[in-house]
Amino acid sequence: MMLLIEQALNGLQYGMMLFLMAAGLTLVFGVMGLINLAHGALYMVGAFACAAVAGATGSFWLGLAASLAAAAAAGAVVELLVIRRLYARDHLDQVLATFALILVFSEGTRWLFGSFPLYLTLPPLLSGAVTLPGGLQYPLFRLALIGLGAAIAFGLYLLITRTRLGTRIRAGEADREMVAALGVDIARLYTAVFALGAALAGLAGALVGTIQSVQVGMGEPVLILAFVVIVIGGIGSVKGALVGALLVGMTDTLGKAFLPGVLARLIDPSAANTIGSAIASVLIYVLMAGVLIVRPQGLYGERGMA
Amino acid sequence: MSEPILDLHNLRKTFGALTATDDVSLTLHPGEIHALIGPNGAGKSTLIKLISGELRPDSGTIRFEGQAIDRLGPAARARLGLARSFQVSAVIPGFTVLENVMLAVQGASGASFRFLRPALRDRALTEPAQFHIAHVGMGTRAHMPAADLSHGERRRLEIAMALALRPRAFLLDEPMAGMGTEGARDLTAILSELRTEAPILLVEHDMDAVFALADRISVLVYGRIIATGTVAEIRASEAVRAAYLGDAA
Amino acid sequence: MTREAALNAALFVALIGTALVAQALGEGFIITLATKAAIFALAGVGLNLVLGYGGLVSFGHAAFFGLGGYATGILASHAMSGVPVATLPFTLNGSTEMLAIWPLAIAASGLAALAIGALSLRTSGVYFIMVTLAFAQMIYYLAISWPAYGGEDGLSFYVRNTFPGLNTFDPIQFFAICAGLLAAALGLVAVLTRSRFGLALRAARQNESRVVAVGIRPYSIRLLAFMLSGMIVGLAGSLYADLNRFVSPAMLSWHMSGEIMVFVILGGVGRLFGPVAGALAYIALEHLLGGVSDYWQALLGLLLLAIVIYAPGGLIGLIAGRRHV
Numbered sequence: 001m002m003l004l005i006e007q008a009l010n011g012l013q014y015g016m017m018l019f020l021m022a023a024g025l026t027l028v029f030g031v032m033g034l035i036n037l038a039h040g041a042l043y044m045v046g047a048f049a050c051a052a053v054a055g056a057t058g059s060f061w062l063g064l065a066a067s068l069a070a071a072a073a074a075g076a077v078v079e080l081l082v083i084r085r086l087y088a089r090d091h092l093d094q095v096l097a098t099f100a101l102i103l104v105f106s107e108g109t110r111w112l113f114g115s116f117p118l119y120l121t122l123p124p125l126l127s128g129a130v131t132l133p134g135g136l137q138y139p140l141f142r143l144a145l146i147g148l149g150a151a152i153a154f155g156l157y158l159l160i161t162r163t164r165l166g167t168r169i170r171a172g173e174a175d176r177e178m179v180a181a182l183g184v185d186i187a188r189l190y191t192a193v194f195a196l197g198a199a200l201a202g203l204a205g206a207l208v209g210t211i212q213s214v215q216v217g218m219g220e221p222v223l224i225l226a227f228v229v230i231v232i233g234g235i236g237s238v239k240g241a242l243v244g245a246l247l248v249g250m251t252d253t254l255g256k257a258f259l260p261g262v263l264a265r266l267i268d269p270s271a272a273n274t275i276g277s278a279i280a281s282v283l284i285y286v287l288m289a290g291v292l293i294v295r296p297q298g299l300y301g302e303r304g305m306a
Numbered sequence: 307m308s309e310p311i312l313d314l315h316n317l318r319k320t321f322g323a324l325t326a327t328d329d330v331s332l333t334l335h336p337g338e339i340h341a342l343i344g345p346n347g348a349g350k351s352t353l354i355k356l357i358s359g360e361l362r363p364d365s366g367t368i369r370f371e372g373q374a375i376d377r378l379g380p381a382a383r384a385r386l387g388l389a390r391s392f393q394v395s396a397v398i399p400g401f402t403v404l405e406n407v408m409l410a411v412q413g414a415s416g417a418s419f420r421f422l423r424p425a426l427r428d429r430a431l432t433e434p435a436q437f438h439i440a441h442v443g444m445g446t447r448a449h450m451p452a453a454d455l456s457h458g459e460r461r462r463l464e465i466a467m468a469l470a471l472r473p474r475a476f477l478l479d480e481p482m483a484g485m486g487t488e489g490a491r492d493l494t495a496i497l498s499e500l501r502t503e504a505p506i507l508l509v510e511h512d513m514d515a516v517f518a519l520a521d522r523i524s525v526l527v528y529g530r531i532i533a534t535g536t537v538a539e540i541r542a543s544e545a546v547r548a549a550y551l552g553d554a555a
Numbered sequence: 556m557t558r559e560a561a562l563n564a565a566l567f568v569a570l571i572g573t574a575l576v577a578q579a580l581g582e583g584f585i586i587t588l589a590t591k592a593a594i595f596a597l598a599g600v601g602l603n604l605v606l607g608y609g610g611l612v613s614f615g616h617a618a619f620f621g622l623g624g625y626a627t628g629i630l631a632s633h634a635m636s637g638v639p640v641a642t643l644p645f646t647l648n649g650s651t652e653m654l655a656i657w658p659l660a661i662a663a664s665g666l667a668a669l670a671i672g673a674l675s676l677r678t679s680g681v682y683f684i685m686v687t688l689a690f691a692q693m694i695y696y697l698a699i700s701w702p703a704y705g706g707e708d709g710l711s712f713y714v715r716n717t718f719p720g721l722n723t724f725d726p727i728q729f730f731a732i733c734a735g736l737l738a739a740a741l742g743l744v745a746v747l748t749r750s751r752f753g754l755a756l757r758a759a760r761q762n763e764s765r766v767v768a769v770g771i772r773p774y775s776i777r778l779l780a781f782m783l784s785g786m787i788v789g790l791a792g793s794l795y796a797d798l799n800r801f802v803s804p805a806m807l808s809w810h811m812s813g814e815i816m817v818f819v820i821l822g823g824v825g826r827l828f829g830p831v832a833g834a835l836a837y838i839a840l841e842h843l844l845g846g847v848s849d850y851w852q853a854l855l856g857l858l859l860l861a862i863v864i865y866a867p868g869g870l871i872g873l874i875a876g877r878r879h880v
Contacts, residue, residue, distance in 0.1 A: 281700040
């Protein structure tokens with residue numbers, strides 16, 4: 001039971017980090033109609049910025065601020081120099097150009113920081129464990145990540161429903177020409193949305209980098225998971241991104257934790273371990289396949305988008 | 307009167323609060339041109355999409371040559387001989403005129419899974435295609451890419467594609483749209499010849515063409531058919547004048 | 556068109572010529588590079604069938620490349636150990652015969668393409684890109700988490716498989732096999748895309764609803780194209796495994812999918828010889844830029860950006876001009 005709660009919390013924390021990635025991707029697609037493979041590179045930029053600044057100053061918090069700033073700045077620069085030219089292009093051009101951006105970012109980072117992984121140390125304020133009701137010892141930092149993810153989800157909800165930027169974002173999703181007709185400066189809106197998505201990705205990179213390690217290529221596996229999240233949740237929908245992210249986070253974590261054990265009751269334990277972990281590693285894709293069969297447009301997607 | 311080719315019975319389709327098609331019943335008989343007119347937003351496009359199978363009605367049935375086709379998708383309906391031409395000009399832009407019509411011949415033949423012989427050397431495709439191209443007076447344009455055709459030529463190409471489907475009925479959605487006076491006159495002549503191939507359900511804004519071609523006219527307003535009758539009857543109808551012709555005249 | 560045909564011939568001559576000249580000069584390494592280019596071109600030809608002619612942006616073709624490779628590696632390693640690959644429902648023994656391995660590699664990748672295609676083709680546009688990418692990643696993780704065939708470390712089989720009448724250890728003879736299969740695949744794609752099937756496939760790319768309106772279901776046309784495409788790419792994967800005598804999850808990675816796509820786009824999407832031009836250029840760049848800097852992929856990235864932004868028709872488009880279809 002204790003283990004189940006612990007793993008569920010892990011799944012929740014994982015899901016929240018996936019949400020930070022997926023939210024930016026889905027916003028950029030919803031507003032600009034752009035598929036951005038380089039979103040994972042911005043995640044990596046955030047992680048490296050945090051590691052570099054935290055290493056130089058000794059302050060994790062400065063590092064975190066740097067991750068937001070660096071990723072947002074990288075996002076804005078990339079949008080101005082490259083992405084902007086791609087809105088009117090087909091998806092194939094977008095895929096190739098953003099794939100090229102991954103190469104540039106990855107190799108550039110390798111050139112700056114080398115191939116060895118960097119590690120971030122937890123700030124004293126958030127290190128250690130807390131005892132939850134029921135006696136479960138759980139790392140404080142992971143709890144903080146869950147809280148932060150929830151806060152950002154709520155903040156995004158407010159941003160989209162209550163602010164002028166949000167109104168423009170929603171209008172842009174509905175009808176791009178209309179926004180232009182309303183006199184909103186489309187170019188600046190796009191740069192702002194792209195930088196916002198980049199900042200969220202950078203933040204996720206810094207936070208996950210604190211749990212794991214910071215290295216070149218860390219962004220793409222997460223990017224592909226974020227795609228799975230979006231396919232499940234429905235493209236363009238921030239709510240879908242949240243639900244999809246939590247589903248994927250939970251399915252993956254709980255599957256990996258419990259599937260081998262469950263199988264071991266049915267078949268030979270050593271085979272169960274092998275088969276169980278193999279199945280667990282693909283469980284989220286099975287989930288995605290199921291959604292594709294039942295609702296190809298995703299749980300919260302509009303019909304006709306798929 | 308003969309058995310109808312196409313028989314719509316109490317079709318209804320709503321989008322949220324909007325009733326786009328409100329209990330529409332309508333028939334199309336062999337040899338006739340049945341025109342469907344109505345102001346913009348009356349639900350003409352929705353009705354055409356219901357017939358072609360792109361949309362599914364909430365209730366009601368569609369019979370085609372006596373057979374209920376409600377469960378068939380658009381491709382299957384096209385293979386039965388329900389030939390549709392589009393409101394937005396619909397050809398394959400990168401294909402030549404010949405290739406476009408060949409594609410329609412191929413669709414009607416039902417044999418797309420052939421892999422070896424080049425389609426352009428497949429006389430079962432090229433010969434009927436050439437025949438239909440000549441039929442609409444496009445013989446000299448056969449090898450021109452569809453993207454380079456004039457607007458009127460593209461309409462003719464669409465008619466040729468519709469003919470190639472060996473249709474049992476035509477659904478023509480505003481074939482005159484965007485045509486000059488002369489082009490419209492040309493096309494009117496082609497359409498009046500077309501009815502000998504198969505009956506036509508014609509959605510059209512060009513009243514000259516409608517009055518020249520139609521055997522019967524149905525007037526659709528806010529998703530409902532408010533009148534069906536001959537040209538003279540519709541011209542004389544007070545209800546139609548009030549609802550529709552009035553604001554045009 | 557004739558200009559493109561001349562260019563096509565020149566490309567193939569360049570590929571063969573490079574290998575022959577290298578053979579005369581005793582430059583085994585260059586022959587290996589030419590072999591690699593031929594194999595990558597073969598993979599690109601496979602992808603081009605769906606990407607170029609079908610307009611389906613699959614970012615998951617590494618799955619089929621890797622499966623073809625793993626099928627080859629698994630059969631070869633079982634042949635060496637003498638243990639059958641499977642005993643149920645029938646006994647499948649390992650093999651070191653290319654002629655026995657290829658059909659199995661093609662069948663494995665074809666089946667995977669059928670399953671992945673059947674699901675992915677329920678979506679379109681940007682969904683399709685993400686879904687194909689995700690399913691390829693699924694197979695990647697399966698390969699990593701399945702310890703029997705090396706897991707993350709991959710699987711070596713030390714001895715290149717054999718082909719009757721040829722010495723496959725001789726680089727130029729192995730090159731001849733790869734170039735021959737590339738030529739066969741080019742011929743197959745040329746025939747397919749001109750046939751009735753190809754007419755429907757190309758039409759569906761340009762105007763899907765029109766194709767439906769003439770009574771053709773694009774889904775089945777596309778699914779078959781996707782499967783054939785996966786089979787060709789699987790064969791390329793089998794050859795690549797034999798070239799390296801080693802398979803690893805890297806063959807299944809998203810990066811590999813991206814590279815196969817780059818071969819196609821760099822050369823020119825929807826042009827028969829586009830992938831040949833693209834693969835040749837890619838290998839040449841890798842070799843030349845790799846000599847300039849360890850970070851050559853960054854330079855490659857910048858070059859790709861320039862091509863997307865300034866020359867969307869790819870290399871063949873630059874030389875032979877834009878065209879319809």
